[in-house]
Amino acid sequence: MPVSPYIKSTMTSKSAGVIRKMFEEGLELKKKYGEDKVFDFSIGNPDLEPPEEVFQCIQKLAADRSKNCHGYMPNAGYPSVRAAMAMKTQAEQGVPVGADCVVMSVGAAGALNALFKAIISEGDKVLVSAPFFTEYRHYVKNYGGTLVEVPAREDFSLDVEALAAAMDEHTAAVLINSPNNPTGRIYSEQQIKELAGAMELHARKCGRKPYLVCDEPYRAIAYDGKTVPPVFPVYDSAVVVTSFAKNLSLPGERIGYICVNPACPDRDEVVAACIFTTRILGYVNAPAFFQRVAAETWNAKVDYSLYRERRDLIMEILDEAGIEHIVPEGAFYMWCKAPSVFKGDDMAFCDYLKKYNILSAPGSGFGGKGWIRLAYCVSKESIKNSRAAFVKAVKDLEEAK
Amino acid sequence: MPVSPYIKSTMTSKSAGVIRKMFEEGLELKKKYGEDKVFDFSIGNPDLEPPEEVFQCIQKLAADRSKNCHGYMPNAGYPSVRAAMAMKTQAEQGVPVGADCVVMSVGAAGALNALFKAIISEGDKVLVSAPFFTEYRHYVKNYGGTLVEVPAREDFSLDVEALAAAMDEHTAAVLINSPNNPTGRIYSEQQIKELAGAMELHARKCGRKPYLVCDEPYRAIAYDGKTVPPVFPVYDSAVVVTSFAKNLSLPGERIGYICVNPACPDRDEVVAACIFTTRILGYVNAPAFFQRVAAETWNAKVDYSLYRERRDLIMEILDEAGIEHIVPEGAFYMWCKAPSVFKGDDMAFCDYLKKYNILSAPGSGFGGKGWIRLAYCVSKESIKNSRAAFVKAVKDLEEAK
Numbered sequence: 001m002p003v004s005p006y007i008k009s010t011m012t013s014k015s016a017g018v019i020r021k022m023f024e025e026g027l028e029l030k031k032k033y034g035e036d037k038v039f040d041f042s043i044g045n046p047d048l049e050p051p052e053e054v055f056q057c058i059q060k061l062a063a064d065r066s067k068n069c070h071g072y073m074p075n076a077g078y079p080s081v082r083a084a085m086a087m088k089t090q091a092e093q094g095v096p097v098g099a100d101c102v103v104m105s106v107g108a109a110g111a112l113n114a115l116f117k118a119i120i121s122e123g124d125k126v127l128v129s130a131p132f133f134t135e136y137r138h139y140v141k142n143y144g145g146t147l148v149e150v151p152a153r154e155d156f157s158l159d160v161e162a163l164a165a166a167m168d169e170h171t172a173a174v175l176i177n178s179p180n181n182p183t184g185r186i187y188s189e190q191q192i193k194e195l196a197g198a199m200e201l202h203a204r205k206c207g208r209k210p211y212l213v214c215d216e217p218y219r220a221i222a223y224d225g226k227t228v229p230p231v232f233p234v235y236d237s238a239v240v241v242t243s244f245a246k247n248l249s250l251p252g253e254r255i256g257y258i259c260v261n262p263a264c265p266d267r268d269e270v271v272a273a274c275i276f277t278t279r280i281l282g283y284v285n286a287p288a289f290f291q292r293v294a295a296e297t298w299n300a301k302v303d304y305s306l307y308r309e310r311r312d313l314i315m316e317i318l319d320e321a322g323i324e325h326i327v328p329e330g331a332f333y334m335w336c337k338a339p340s341v342f343k344g345d346d347m348a349f350c351d352y353l354k355k356y357n358i359l360s361a362p363g364s365g366f367g368g369k370g371w372i373r374l375a376y377c378v379s380k381e382s383i384k385n386s387r388a389a390f391v392k393a394v395k396d397l398e399e400a401k
Numbered sequence: 402m403p404v405s406p407y408i409k410s411t412m413t414s415k416s417a418g419v420i421r422k423m424f425e426e427g428l429e430l431k432k433k434y435g436e437d438k439v440f441d442f443s444i445g446n447p448d449l450e451p452p453e454e455v456f457q458c459i460q461k462l463a464a465d466r467s468k469n470c471h472g473y474m475p476n477a478g479y480p481s482v483r484a485a486m487a488m489k490t491q492a493e494q495g496v497p498v499g500a501d502c503v504v505m506s507v508g509a510a511g512a513l514n515a516l517f518k519a520i521i522s523e524g525d526k527v528l529v530s531a532p533f534f535t536e537y538r539h540y541v542k543n544y545g546g547t548l549v550e551v552p553a554r555e556d557f558s559l560d561v562e563a564l565a566a567a568m569d570e571h572t573a574a575v576l577i578n579s580p581n582n583p584t585g586r587i588y589s590e591q592q593i594k595e596l597a598g599a600m601e602l603h604a605r606k607c608g609r610k611p612y613l614v615c616d617e618p619y620r621a622i623a624y625d626g627k628t629v630p631p632v633f634p635v636y637d638s639a640v641v642v643t644s645f646a647k648n649l650s651l652p653g654e655r656i657g658y659i660c661v662n663p664a665c666p667d668r669d670e671v672v673a674a675c676i677f678t679t680r681i682l683g684y685v686n687a688p689a690f691f692q693r694v695a696a697e698t699w700n701a702k703v704d705y706s707l708y709r710e711r712r713d714l715i716m717e718i719l720d721e722a723g724i725e726h727i728v729p730e731g732a733f734y735m736w737c738k739a740p741s742v743f744k745g746d747d748m749a750f751c752d753y754l755k756k757y758n759i760l761s762a763p764g765s766g767f768g769g770k771g772w773i774r775l776a777y778c779v780s781k782e783s784i785k786n787s788r789a790a791f792v793k794a795v796k797d798l799e800e801a802k
Contacts, residue, residue, distance in 0.1 A: 006522065050471060118405060287655050
């Protein structure tokens with residue numbers, strides 16, 4: 001008795017876990033009203049099933065009874081799995097990557113925690129372009145750091161000048177997430193180069209070189225021919241973290257990895273530190289069975305065109321209802337502006353939509369006040385069914401004026 | 402750049418991860434000399450295969466393609482899995498336990514980290530009976546706490562008086578591990594009652610009631626008719642953490658749980674805090690697939706009599722070689738005294754044994770200077786083969802005198 005005062009105050013704060021709360025409320029509402037009567041856009045739980053290759057691989061490996069196949073392996077993961085992830089990263093980044101650059105992790109969230117524990121000291125800062133994935137605040141704070149929110153430009157691209165201006169000797173890292181959760185924005189090659197240039201310049205003046213941390217779980221989910229530009233060729237102290245939650249639809253299985261740029265000046269030390277923090281944070285290792293699944297199936301693909309269809313459908317509905325939104329280039333989130341009657345109070349807009357059984361996530365939690373996030377990784381049927389609810393919600397608003 | 406100075410100094414310290422280092426060196430030595438020429442007693446990686454029921458359950462669940470079966474579930478775990486763990490805990494503790502007392506975790510290590518993050522504030526202390534599992538130091542330090550080592554009695558039972566004397570207003574918890582890693586000692590019902598009494602008395606005087614945290618991954622592995630006494634009936638603010646690493650031989654799959662005593666005065670708050678810390682530490686949830694495996698097979702049993710055979714065999718070998726040891730009551734560790742010629746330098750004894758291809762873990766890391774730990778969860782064949790190496794190692798020592 002009692003729990004830590006910090007945890008108590010954080011967990012009961014208004015914005016704490018509002019997405020998770022919505023998700024768990026959604027489960028209750030569905031029990032009450034029926035699955036098809038609740039339009040749950042609260043959480044990034046992919047609705048597309050894992051690819052056929054993944055299911056087949058799971059069945060194949062389930063028959064394996066080789067010695068120690070569910071036992072401990074080195075904390076960094078199976079050597080063969082690290083090698084497979086290196087090959088994957090090499091294909092994405094366009095530079096040679098060795099297995100010794102990779103540390104397997106408990107999802108991308110576990111990867112970020114292990115990495116931040118490794119590189120953040122008390123008082124350090126991590127810069128992030130806002131809006132951003134709400135959990136980053138905790139992941140940085142856990143290790144005595146502060147997440148510094150640097151507002152994106154009006155089109156939600158990076159404001160490189162503002163990021164550069166925010167860098168100082170306490171800056172341990174700049175964190176980017178592309179395609180971005182919650183905006184769906186992909187940062188262009190030009191922007192990545194400008195950011196890298198600004199970081200190099202800062203490093204020369206300041207003497208401390210921040211890591212560029214790229215959280216990329218949505219890399220494979222990009223629309224309209226867009227691709228996510230590589231970072232390794234343009235900045236040496238870069239680290240990619242990612243998972244198989246979104247592209248293989250395995251979020252519950254907690255498989256991800258950290259890959260440090262082979263050109264990183266202190267590469268071996270960072271890798272060793274991440275292996276060490278994986279151990280001492282109690283992850284110990286990424287789950288054995290699904291490490292092997294990921295190694296065999298990383299190149300499999302869900303039919304992402306189905307997410308594009310969902311995107312297009314919800315855009316059509318929002319346009320019909322008259323809710324302003326941006327056009328996502330990747331991921332599966334729709335970033336929508338709260339109607340002016342809410343005067344920028346996104347939480348109130350979310351609460352209002354809940355009355356129509358529409359579950360969404362308030363933007364304030366993402367550092368995006370006045371906006372809400374709709375996760376459209378839900379069935380097309382559910383999106384279709386939500387049309388009337390959205391239209392009525394906005395119409396009722398106007399009638400109440 | 403560079404990595405956090407704290408992490409750098411900790412990970413390069415002499416005692417850091419010496420067990421894991423031995424384990425990974427062992428893998429190299431085996432490649433070099435052959436599996437049967439290296440006697441690897443370094444790590445608690447169970448050599449007995451998972452029970453048949455577990456393999457069958459894995460195969461059955463691998464065929465499941467039901468919607469979202471690899472997706473997110475509530476951070477606390479699947480409700481049905483929590484209910485199964487509650488049933489298991491009820492059977493062990495002899496008091497009614499509900500699913501709402503359980504939080505699923507990424508192994509017992511993940512459970513301890515989530516729990517300590519929830520209950521430790523900067524400057525708090527956690528008392529532990531030494532020797533103890535070496536990673537506890539990190540798990541407490543991670544959250545700004547200090548692990549206070551209270552030496553056990555000479556027979557490695559709890560020194561309740563010393564523990565009581567060490568309690569103060571900063572004591573967040575007393576941590577016990579029974580059967581104990583590294584000594585194999587099971588704390589008796591009498592000792593648990595005395596400890597509970599001392600903690601109650603302290604709480605009344607001090608106004609702060611420490612949690613009694615029981616780390617029990619070895620509960621099922623007990624010899625000679627011994628059993629691990631329950632704690633819930635004797636102390637209300639008790640929390641059990643455990644895993645399926647040892648009893649079901651699934652250490653690589655990272656499945657465990659936290660169970661808070663239903664009688665705990667702030668039960669709901671502790672449970673809520675552990676769910677929250679599971680989320681913010683980036684575990685998010687225990688791996689989905691093996692949660693379901695654990696729920697269906699928790700009552701399955703490896704044939705633990707095989708561990709007893711191994712224990713008896715290695716005791717016989719140690720007796721023949723002339724190495725002093727205690728008689729383990731549970732778990733699969735043999736706690737041996739370094740011969741007097743090493744003058745209490747257990748690290749030197751470990752290094753010496755390595756020359757005979759015997760890998761062990763130095764006791765200093767466990768807060769047990771002058772002793773070493775042999776993990777006898779290795780094949781009987783390997784133990785048999787080690788006989789000559791142990792005998793020769795000690796004989797050579799004597800001849801060198």
